[in-house]
Amino acid sequence: MPFSTIAGHGRVLSLLSRAIARDAMPPAVLMAGPAGVGKRLTAVAVAQAINCLQPRSSAELERDACGECASCKRIARGVHPDVIILEPAGETAVIKIEPLREVVQQSQYRPFEGRRRVIIIDEADAATTDAQSALLKPLEEPPSASIFILVSSLPDVLLPTVRSRCPRLRFGPLAPADVARILVRDHQYSEADARAAAANADGSVSRALETESEDVSDAREAAQRLLQDTARSTQPAQRIAIAQNLTAGKGTPAEERNRLAVRLRSLGSLLRDIGIIASRADRSMLANADLEPQLEKLSASFDVERSLRAYTAVDQALAALGRNASAKVVADWLLLEL
Numbered sequence: 555m556p557f558s559t560i561a562g563h564g565r566v567l568s569l570l571s572r573a574i575a576r577d578a579m580p581p582a583v584l585m586a587g588p589a590g591v592g593k594r595l596t597a598v599a600v601a602q603a604i605n606c607l608q609p610r611s612s613a614e615l616e617r618d619a620c621g622e623c624a625s626c627k628r629i630a631r632g633v634h635p636d637v638i639i640l641e642p643a644g645e646t647a648v649i650k651i652e653p654l655r656e657v658v659q660q661s662q663y664r665p666f667e668g669r670r671r672v673i674i675i676d677e678a679d680a681a682t683t684d685a686q687s688a689l690l691k692p693l694e695e696p697p698s699a700s701i702f703i704l705v706s707s708l709p710d711v712l713l714p715t716v717r718s719r720c721p722r723l724r725f726g727p728l729a730p731a732d733v734a735r736i737l738v739r740d741h742q743y744s745e746a747d748a749r750a751a752a753a754n755a756d757g758s759v760s761r762a763l764e765t766e767s768e769d770v771s772d773a774r775e776a777a778q779r780l781l782q783d784t785a786r787s788t789q790p791a792q793r794i795a796i797a798q799n800l801t802a803g804k805g806t807p808a809e810e811r812n813r814l815a816v817r818l819r820s821l822g823s824l825l826r827d828i829g830i831i832a833s834r835a836d837r838s839m840l841a842n843a844d845l846e847p848q849l850e851k852l853s854a855s856f857d858v859e860r861s862l863r864a865y866t867a868v869d870q871a872l873a874a875l876g877r878n879a880s881a882k883v884v885a886d887w888l889l890l891e892l
């Protein structure tokens with residue numbers, strides 16, 4: 555997958571592309587950022603751009619892979635001898651020291667056929683402490699023909715000694731429109747489903763894929779109803795009744811927390827959009843553009859300040875659910891804050 559087909563991350567991609575064109579790629583980098591935004595794809599695109607037999611260039615990308623030559627195709631299929639991807643394996647889902655040692659050993663030799671060997675360690679934070687320690691020497695004195703790319707959504711879990719040896723490339727969340735485009739292009743979503751799923755996914759394709767589309771449209775409806783109800787009512791007793799609707803449904807405590815989390819993410823997404831409308835910002839930024847008339851109406855009750863305060867409260871509620879707080883307690887608290 556060449557850089558040109560990766561959604562978002564324009565600045566990071568052009569930086570990488572320039573470094574590759576000028577033969578100035580650092581021998582080790584850490585690609586850090588939320589899960590499901592394209593870090594691993596970018597790492598593979600780096601390997602392709604370096605080893606492509608017919609590289610291209612454009613105004614934004616000084617050097618990019620063609621995606622079609624024998625080298626690009628083999629890298630994409632994971633069978634190029636000079637591009638190694640290490641990832642967590644087995645029941646414990648860790649990266650053990652043995653495969654890592656083997657890779658470090660290989661990195662000492664010249665590449666078989668490519669320009670440079672690229673070693674991608676995906677979910678590097680899942681490497682055991684031993685395995686991470688085995689990386690220290692090659693990261694410190696990298697073999698001249700090899701590049702190490704560490705990929706992680708939890709970079710702070712890595713050993714400080716590993717972190718300090720790798721310059722960090724930060725990946726942010728994707729724009730909802732980019733998530734939606736990927737869902738349509740690569741995952742056969744309809745436009746409407748893609749938009750609904752993307753609005754609820756915090757800029758992560760994997761999160762969008764994890765949530766069933768019916769769940770999302772239900773959640774969006776529930777969130778919309780809740781905002782209409784709270785816009786009208788200021789009585790605490792009524793608020794508590796609204797909170798009960800928000801947590802309606804049966805299941806184990808964990809299922810209740812998950813269901814509430816999906817609804818809260820919808821709520822946060824709607825509040826963000828209401829804030830955009832209330833502050834007269836650019837409406838092309840709306841994640842729920844299909845609900846624009848309804849959100850417009852709600853913005854009469856939720857001005858900039860109230861929508862921002864509510865958004866912050868939703869964020870805190872999600873964090874509390876992440877810490878295993880009970881769905882009912884979280885919903886009751888939140889409803890009094892909106």
Ligand SMILES: [Zn+2]
Nearest residue numbers: 606620623626
């Ligand atoms: Zn190529």
